Amino acid sequence: MSERAARASLTRLFEPQDAVGLALVAALGPEEALAVIVSGSDPDPRHEQSVHEVLTEHGGSTSWKGLGTAFARWRPRVPSLAPERDLMVLQRLGGGFLIPSDEYWPEQLEDLGLQSPLGLWYRGAPSLLPGAAHAVAVVGSRDSTAYGATVSADIAHGLARRGFTVVSGGAYGIDAHAHRAALAGGDPESGRAPTVAFMAGGLDRFYPSGNDELLRTVARRGLVLAEVPPGAAPTRYRFLQRNRMIAAFAGATVVVEARWRSGALNTAHHAEALGRAVAAVPGSVLSANSAGCHRLLRDGGAVLVTEVQEVLELLGGHPASNDGVRARNDTAIQDGLTLEDLVLLDALPLRTPVPPEKLCVVAGLGLLAVRAGLGRLQVLGLAESVGALWRRGPTRDSA
Amino acid sequence: MSERAARASLTRLFEPQDAVGLALVAALGPEEALAVIVSGSDPDPRHEQSVHEVLTEHGGSTSWKGLGTAFARWRPRVPSLAPERDLMVLQRLGGGFLIPSDEYWPEQLEDLGLQSPLGLWYRGAPSLLPGAAHAVAVVGSRDSTAYGATVSADIAHGLARRGFTVVSGGAYGIDAHAHRAALAGGDPESGRAPTVAFMAGGLDRFYPSGNDELLRTVARRGLVLAEVPPGAAPTRYRFLQRNRMIAAFAGATVVVEARWRSGALNTAHHAEALGRAVAAVPGSVLSANSAGCHRLLRDGGAVLVTEVQEVLELLGGHPASNDGVRARNDTAIQDGLTLEDLVLLDALPLRTPVPPEKLCVVAGLGLLAVRAGLGRLQVLGLAESVGALWRRGPTRDSA
Numbered sequence: 001m002s003e004r005a006a007r008a009s010l011t012r013l014f015e016p017q018d019a020v021g022l023a024l025v026a027a028l029g030p031e032e033a034l035a036v037i038v039s040g041s042d043p044d045p046r047h048e049q050s051v052h053e054v055l056t057e058h059g060g061s062t063s064w065k066g067l068g069t070a071f072a073r074w075r076p077r078v079p080s081l082a083p084e085r086d087l088m089v090l091q092r093l094g095g096g097f098l099i100p101s102d103e104y105w106p107e108q109l110e111d112l113g114l115q116s117p118l119g120l121w122y123r124g125a126p127s128l129l130p131g132a133a134h135a136v137a138v139v140g141s142r143d144s145t146a147y148g149a150t151v152s153a154d155i156a157h158g159l160a161r162r163g164f165t166v167v168s169g170g171a172y173g174i175d176a177h178a179h180r181a182a183l184a185g186g187d188p189e190s191g192r193a194p195t196v197a198f199m200a201g202g203l204d205r206f207y208p209s210g211n212d213e214l215l216r217t218v219a220r221r222g223l224v225l226a227e228v229p230p231g232a233a234p235t236r237y238r239f240l241q242r243n244r245m246i247a248a249f250a251g252a253t254v255v256v257e258a259r260w261r262s263g264a265l266n267t268a269h270h271a272e273a274l275g276r277a278v279a280a281v282p283g284s285v286l287s288a289n290s291a292g293c294h295r296l297l298r299d300g301g302a303v304l305v306t307e308v309q310e311v312l313e314l315l316g317g318h319p320a321s322n323d324g325v326r327a328r329n330d331t332a333i334q335d336g337l338t339l340e341d342l343v344l345l346d347a348l349p350l351r352t353p354v355p356p357e358k359l360c361v362v363a364g365l366g367l368l369a370v371r372a373g374l375g376r377l378q379v380l381g382l383a384e385s386v387g388a389l390w391r392r393g394p395t396r397d398s399a
Numbered sequence: 400m401s402e403r404a405a406r407a408s409l410t411r412l413f414e415p416q417d418a419v420g421l422a423l424v425a426a427l428g429p430e431e432a433l434a435v436i437v438s439g440s441d442p443d444p445r446h447e448q449s450v451h452e453v454l455t456e457h458g459g460s461t462s463w464k465g466l467g468t469a470f471a472r473w474r475p476r477v478p479s480l481a482p483e484r485d486l487m488v489l490q491r492l493g494g495g496f497l498i499p500s501d502e503y504w505p506e507q508l509e510d511l512g513l514q515s516p517l518g519l520w521y522r523g524a525p526s527l528l529p530g531a532a533h534a535v536a537v538v539g540s541r542d543s544t545a546y547g548a549t550v551s552a553d554i555a556h557g558l559a560r561r562g563f564t565v566v567s568g569g570a571y572g573i574d575a576h577a578h579r580a581a582l583a584g585g586d587p588e589s590g591r592a593p594t595v596a597f598m599a600g601g602l603d604r605f606y607p608s609g610n611d612e613l614l615r616t617v618a619r620r621g622l623v624l625a626e627v628p629p630g631a632a633p634t635r636y637r638f639l640q641r642n643r644m645i646a647a648f649a650g651a652t653v654v655v656e657a658r659w660r661s662g663a664l665n666t667a668h669h670a671e672a673l674g675r676a677v678a679a680v681p682g683s684v685l686s687a688n689s690a691g692c693h694r695l696l697r698d699g700g701a702v703l704v705t706e707v708q709e710v711l712e713l714l715g716g717h718p719a720s721n722d723g724v725r726a727r728n729d730t731a732i733q734d735g736l737t738l739e740d741l742v743l744l745d746a747l748p749l750r751t752p753v754p755p756e757k758l759c760v761v762a763g764l765g766l767l768a769v770r771a772g773l774g775r776l777q778v779l780g781l782a783e784s785v786g787a788l789w790r791r792g793p794t795r796d797s798a
Contacts, residue, residue: 147683147685150685151684151685281684282681282682282683282684282689282693282696282703283681283682283683283684284546284682284683285550285680285681285682285705285706286546286549286550290681291705294681294703294705297681297696297703298702298703298705298709303697304681304693304696304697304703306684306690306693306697307684310697
């Protein structure tokens with residue numbers, strides 16, 4: 001069985017953030033971890049020892065009751081394992097299952113340590129996955145007000161227009177406004193939009209059903225992700241676990257509207273614990289929907305933001321392309337390019353500028369793709385226009 | 400000429416915060432300073448020396464051009480000096496002129512150092528002047544919104560009800576809402592209300608004229624103050640100087656609504672520079688009237704507040720009586736009592752409780768005054784009720 005199939009299976013056996021299960025995977029690797037669980041035999045004392053060591057290392061050994069207890073929890077689910085079927089379900093829905101060794105795996109999730117997901121079920125284009133420095137979580141109340149709708153849309157649209165990815169939870173209210181505005185701010189030419197929805201349940205059926213059409217659009221133009229396999233119900237526990245992924249995925253989390261007790265605050269606290277920037281939008285002190293934001297601002301953990309430019313400051317001024325395409329790696333500009341853009345960059349002459357048509361021939365790309373790519377490379381200083389002609393830009397050192 | 404008449408005269412000769420003039424007073428005392436100015440003779444080199452030393456000490460010597468220049472500035476005003484007439488004008492208006500040696504002088508103004516006013520023209524009862532720990536400045540836009548009106552009234556009324564003094568500038572908008580709500584929260588029995596207005600012009604004529612009725616009420620039930628003499632116009636310069644007094648007088652300054660550039664921010668910056676607590680009320684990010692508040696909150700100088708309880712936290716939890724009567728001194732509870740309450744405290748038996756009627760006899764006070772005083776003493780832990788009877792409370796150490 002492949003690592004992918006093993007990890008896919010484990011997402012069905014374990015609840016998100018099952019510390020013992022994740023420690024078992026850390027100790028034995030996903031294939032062997034799965035093998036010892038499905039074998040039906042008693043726990044190996046050496047495995048017990050290894051798992052306990054991993055848990056101790058991560059400060060999670062207090063709840064340790066031995067592998068036997070964990071096996072008893074997981075084994076009833078073994079008969080329902082069908083990783084190939086699950087993968088096929090997602091493929092038919094235009095998706096798949098991403099694992100940490102994949103090119104597009106969002107490495108920022110590793111900041112969760114042992115709580116990093118085993119893999120990510122997805123619908124959409126994983127090539128749209130940005131690094132944390134290009135992703136902003138826009139979250140808030142389900143029962144948002146007109147004010148919250150306006151502000152979340154303003155911020156999300158502004159982020160999308162500037163090439164930053166808007167991450168949210170696909171819920172009613174602020175989440176939906178954020179996804180919708182990011183879709184509106186996407187690239188009309190490619191149809192792509194920089195928005196990612198993290199779901200608490202399986203991706204075969206979207207929750208809440210009232211957002212089904214919106215989430216299908218996000219899946220088509222952006223990306224929808226979940227750590228639980230198709231068929232998994234969006235339980236309350238899974239909602240809370242999902243929040244940690246939103247927080248880890250984004251370089252900054254903005255709470256637009258939140259009541260005094262709100263799931264959005266949970267996401268904000270996760271972000272804070274991970275050392276990510278947390279921001280909150282102020283509002284009327286007479287509105288219960290802003291009480292949670294004011295609480296965050298008073299507690300000192302959040303920065304007050306009033307517009308998209310102030311949100312971007314939180315990301316530390318990382319450059320972004322001027323459309324919906326990510327710049328994946330933050331340390332080296334070239335590594336942040338898509339394969340297509342790298343091909344285009346290689347095709348650009350160092351000195352004598354050429355027309356885009358010539359680049360189509362050299363790079364083997366369509367004219368629209370070349371034009372879009374040149375725009376992105378120009379923003380990064382990698383391409384330079386001379387009238388209607390193009391050549392390499394001033395940022396050449398590692399080109 | 401008395402010190403009071405000398406200081407009153409100097410408020411007519413100097414613009415507020417005339418560094419050279421204030422240095423001259425610091426060096427020679429008000430009577431001699433006035434004498435050398437009105438004498439008409441050339442500056443004495445020893446005086447030049449002393450003034451320069453004071454200015455250097457206070458870091459204000461850069462603008463030093465010699466006493467001759469200053470004399471030339473002041474002397475044209477000498478013929479208009481008529482301190483006795485000015486004092487009579489104020490007396491006829493139910494006021495007077497307070498100087499630093501007076502019992503009720505607000506000592507917190509001394510934190511302004513050389514910029515502390517020479518004296519304060521007043522209308523109202525100076526016995527209402529609180530210490531900084533019992534005064535909160537509530538300031539903001541002239542063109543306030545309905546939101547600003549509601550919030551400033553909520554906060555000011557809440558402060559007044561708890562015995563804290565609401566300080567403001569008597570302007571349209573937030574200032575007026577704050578004064579009005581403090582009047583509404585005052586003590587209906589005594590007619591007193593804990594609100595103080597600092598004016599930029601002379602107190603013979605209130606500015607703006609549209610607030611004349613309001614300010615007359617503040618003068619009757621609270622207190623109106625100015626450092627400029629009757630007849631002085633409220634110039635733009637004097638408005639800005641006035642702000643420093645509001646900031647110094649109050650233990651905390653709350654900006655309720657302010658545009659990006661607003662006089663209220665000037666007051667807030669003065670407060671910050673003096674080490675006073677500064678707070679701002681958040682609002683809609685779509686409202687220009689909250690932009691200044693959000694600016695203060697983002698700059699890190701202000702604490703976000705949403706209600707009166709959070710404002711009180713800024714004062715460091717100093718106790719206040721539950722009506723409009725000040726507790727003047729912050730270090731010893733007893734010193735904070737009015738003479739009336741001290742008399743009542745002395746009348747209270749240590750052990751065997753007595754009815755209020757008995758206290759009327761012992762203390763020589765009316766029944767209403769005794770009842771009100773008992774309430775105040777009870778809040779401070781100095782009186783204790785046993786059914787309908789009263790005795791000393793648990794806070795007895797220095798009673």
